[in-house]
Amino acid sequence: MTSEHAPIIEMRNIEKHFGSVIALAGVSVDVFPGECHCLLGDNGAGKSTFIKTMSGVHKPTAGEIMFEGKPMHFADPRDAISAGIATVHQHLAMIPLMSVSRNFFMGNEPVKKVGPLKLFDHDYANNVTMEEMRKMGINLRGPDQAVGTLSGGERQTVAIARAVHFGAKVLILDEPTSALGVRQTANVLATIDKVRKQGIAVVFITHNVRHALAVGDRFTVLNRGKTLGTAQRGQITPEELQDMMAGGQEMVALEGSLGGTV
Amino acid sequence: MTDTAQTPEQDERVKEISSFRKALIRPELGGICGTVIVFLFFAIFAGNSGMFNSQGVLNWSTVSAQFMIIAVGACLLMIAGEFDLSVGSMIGFAGMMIAIFSVSLGWPVWLAIILAFLICMSIGALNGYIVIKTGLPSFIVTLAFLFILRGFTIFIPQQLENRTIIGGIADAAEGDWLAPLFGGQVGGWFFEFLGERGLIEVFERGTRAGEPVVDGIPMLIIWALVLVAFGHFLLTRTQFGNWIFAAGGDAEAARNSGVPVNAVKIKMFIMTAFCATVFATCQVMEFGSAAADRGILKEFEAIIAVVIGGALLTGGYGSVIGAALGALIFGVVQQGLFFTGVESSLFRVFLGVILLLAVILNTYIRRLITGER
Numbered sequence: 001m002t003s004e005h006a007p008i009i010e011m012r013n014i015e016k017h018f019g020s021v022i023a024l025a026g027v028s029v030d031v032f033p034g035e036c037h038c039l040l041g042d043n044g045a046g047k048s049t050f051i052k053t054m055s056g057v058h059k060p061t062a063g064e065i066m067f068e069g070k071p072m073h074f075a076d077p078r079d080a081i082s083a084g085i086a087t088v089h090q091h092l093a094m095i096p097l098m099s100v101s102r103n104f105f106m107g108n109e110p111v112k113k114v115g116p117l118k119l120f121d122h123d124y125a126n127n128v129t130m131e132e133m134r135k136m137g138i139n140l141r142g143p144d145q146a147v148g149t150l151s152g153g154e155r156q157t158v159a160i161a162r163a164v165h166f167g168a169k170v171l172i173l174d175e176p177t178s179a180l181g182v183r184q185t186a187n188v189l190a191t192i193d194k195v196r197k198q199g200i201a202v203v204f205i206t207h208n209v210r211h212a213l214a215v216g217d218r219f220t221v222l223n224r225g226k227t228l229g230t231a232q233r234g235q236i237t238p239e240e241l242q243d244m245m246a247g248g249q250e251m252v253a254l255e256g257s258l259g260g261t262v
Numbered sequence: 263m264t265d266t267a268q269t270p271e272q273d274e275r276v277k278e279i280s281s282f283r284k285a286l287i288r289p290e291l292g293g294i295c296g297t298v299i300v301f302l303f304f305a306i307f308a309g310n311s312g313m314f315n316s317q318g319v320l321n322w323s324t325v326s327a328q329f330m331i332i333a334v335g336a337c338l339l340m341i342a343g344e345f346d347l348s349v350g351s352m353i354g355f356a357g358m359m360i361a362i363f364s365v366s367l368g369w370p371v372w373l374a375i376i377l378a379f380l381i382c383m384s385i386g387a388l389n390g391y392i393v394i395k396t397g398l399p400s401f402i403v404t405l406a407f408l409f410i411l412r413g414f415t416i417f418i419p420q421q422l423e424n425r426t427i428i429g430g431i432a433d434a435a436e437g438d439w440l441a442p443l444f445g446g447q448v449g450g451w452f453f454e455f456l457g458e459r460g461l462i463e464v465f466e467r468g469t470r471a472g473e474p475v476v477d478g479i480p481m482l483i484i485w486a487l488v489l490v491a492f493g494h495f496l497l498t499r500t501q502f503g504n505w506i507f508a509a510g511g512d513a514e515a516a517r518n519s520g521v522p523v524n525a526v527k528i529k530m531f532i533m534t535a536f537c538a539t540v541f542a543t544c545q546v547m548e549f550g551s552a553a554a555d556r557g558i559l560k561e562f563e564a565i566i567a568v569v570i571g572g573a574l575l576t577g578g579y580g581s582v583i584g585a586a587l588g589a590l591i592f593g594v595v596q597q598g599l600f601f602t603g604v605e606s607s608l609f610r611v612f613l614g615v616i617l618l619l620a621v622i623l624n625t626y627i628r629r630l631i632t633g634e635r
C-alpha cells in the first residue's frame with residue numbers, strides 16, 4: 001500500500017511550543033489515502049496538539065506540512081476544512097445552546113439561493129442530520145433539539161457523523177469512542193473501516209489497544225512530544241503496543257520500583 | 263444490527279407535546295407575556311387618557327421605535343457573545359459630528375450624515391478589533407470608549423463653537439436629499455384619508471384646522487421596523503446567522519468548526535455602531551440640533567430590552583423579535599406612566615419588576631429548550 005500511493009498528508013518534524021512548554025519536539029507522520037493511521041500514547045504525549053496542527057487549529061512552531069505533495073499553510077481551521085480535512089476534537093467543538101442540525105452544519109451551512117440572498121437551507125440540513133445520525137445508530141428526537149439536551153455519547157456521535165459527512169479526504173478522530181456505548185463504538189469502528197475503503201485517510205487517536213488493532217493499518221506511538229516509532233499492522237503484538245503506549249521503559253521501571261518496595 | 267422498535271417519526275421516549283405548548287416554548291415568550299401584561303395594565307389604568315388615540319399611539323410608538331433601533335444592534339452583538347457599552351456615547355458623538363460638519367463647517371447635510379456613519383462604523387470596527395486582538399472582555403474595552411467618545415462629544419463643539427449644543431440643522435437640511443430618509447415622514451396621504459373619513463382626530467381650529475393631528479409615520483418607525491425585520495431574517499434564515507449563534511455560544515468550538523469568529527464579531531460591532539448612528543441621525547433631524555448629553559444610558563436601555571426579549575447575557579442565544587418586544591415594553595411603560603399621570607420615578611420600579619419577571623420566565627424557557635442546568 002505504501003509504494004504505489006503518495007501520502008495525502010505528510011507532517012515533517014513538527015514542533016509546537018506553548019511559551020516555555022514544548023508540546024511537540026519534532027514529530028513526523030505521514031498518512032496515505034485509504035489508510036487508518038492510529039496515533040497512540042500516554043496522557044499529555046502531544047496527540048491532540050499534533051492533530052490540531054494538522055487541522056489548522058495550531059500553527060506549528062517549526063516543521064513542514066505537505067498536503068497532496070505541496071507545502072500547506074493553514075491559516076485557520078476553515079482552510080483545513082475546505083481542503084477536505086474534518087476533525088472530531090477531543091472536546092467535540094459542539095455548541096450546547098444550538099440545535100443538532102445547526103451544530104452539524106456549523107461553518108459549512110448549506111445555502112439555498114433566493115435571488116441575491118443566500119439562505120440557510122434548514123430543510124436540507126434537518127434531513128441530512130437525521131439521516132447521518134440514523135446511520136450512526138442514534139435516533140434523534142428531532143433535528144431542532146438542542147445539543148445541550150443530548151447525552152455525552154450522543155453528542156460525540158453528532159461530532160463523528162459531522163466529520164464523516166465533511167471529511168472528503170482526511171478524517172481525524174481524537175478519542176471518538178471515549179463516551180460511546182458498545183453498539184455505537186462498533187458503529188464508529190465500522191464507519192472508520194468503511195470510509196477507509198472509500199479511499200479516505202483516517203487518523204485515529206485512542207487509548208484502547210483493541211480498538212486500535214481492530215481498524216488500524218499503522219500505529220505511531222507518541223511519547224513526551226516525540227515519536228517512539230511507527231509499526232505496520234501485523235509487525236507488532238498487542239502486548240508490545242500496550243507497553244509502548246504506556247511509555248515503554250517508564251512502565252517497566254515503575255513495575256520494578258513497585259515490585260521492589262511492596 | 264437493525265432497529266425494529268423505533269422509527270424516527272415516533273420515539274417512545276418522548277412525551278407527546280401539544281402543538282400549543284410547542285408554540286409557546288420559544289425564546290420570545292418572556293417578551294410576549296411582558297407585552298401583554300403591559301398593554302393590559304395601561305388599557306385599564308390609562309384607557310381613556312389619550313394614550314390609545316392616534317396621537318398617543320404615535321407617541322409611544324416613536325419612543326419604542328427608538329429603543330428598537332439600538333436594541334437590534336445590541337441583540338445581535340449580545341448573541342455573538344459581546345457587549346457594546348459605548349452605544350449611548352456614540353449616539354451623542356454621531357449627532358455632534360453631523361451638527362459640526364453641516365452647521366459649523368457648512369458642508370451639505372448628506373455628506374455630514376454619510377461621514378458620521380463612516381466614522382462611527384469605523385469606531386465600531388475598532389472596538390471589535392481591540393476586543394479580538396487583546397482578548398479583553400468587550401465590557402471593558404467599550405467602557406473605555408463610553409468615556410472617550412463622550413469626552414470628544416463635549417470637547418469638540420466647545421473648541422469650535424464655545425458651546426455644547428449646536429442648532430440650525432433643520433435649516434441646513436432644507437432641500438437635502440438624504441435628510442428626509444431620517445427626519446421625514448411617510449404615509450401622509452393615508453392619514454389625510456383617515457382624517458377626512460373621521461376615523462382619526464383632526465385639528466378643530468387654527469391654521470391647520472381640518473388636517474389630521476397625526477400627519478404621517480416618522481421615518482424613525484420605518485427604520486425600526488426595517489432593522490428588526492433585517493435582524494430577525496439575518497439571524498434565523500442565513501448562514502451568517504448561524505455563525506452569530508456559534509460565535510457567541512462557544513468561540514473556540516465555532517473556530518474549530520470553520521466559523522470565521524473574529525470577522526463575525528467585528529461585523530456585529532459595526533452593526534451596533536450603525537444602529538446607534540441611525541438613532542442619532544433621526545434624533546438630530548427631529549430636534550434640529552445636537553447636544554453633548556444625548557444618548558446617556560442608552561446602552562443599558564438597549565441591553566435591558568434585549569434581555570427582556572430572551573437573550574442570554576453570555577451570548578449564543580436570543581431573538582431579535584424578542585428584543586423588539588422588549589423595546590416596545592420599555593417605550594410603552596415609559597410613556598404610559600406619563601399618560602396615567604403617575605410619578606415618573608415609578609417608571610423605574612415598574613420596569614425593574616417587568617425585567618425581573620421576564621428574565622425569570624426566559625431562563626425557565628431557555629432551560630427547557632437547551633437542557634442547560
Ligand SMILES: Nc1ncnc2c1ncn2[C@@H]1O[C@H](COP(=O)(O)OP(=O)(O)OP(=O)(O)O)[C@@H](O)[C@H]1O
Binds near residue numbers: 048
Ligand atoms: N494551549 C496550550 N498551552 C499550553 N500547554 C499546552 C496547550 N495545549 C497543550 N499543552 C500541553 O502540551 C502537552 C500535550 O498535550 P495534548 O493535549 O496534546 O496531549 P494528549 O496526548 O492529547 O493527551 P490526552 O491523551 O490526555 O488527550 C501537555 O503537556 C499539555 O499540557
Ligand SMILES: [Mg+2]
Binds near residue numbers: 047048049090174
Ligand atoms: Mg488529547
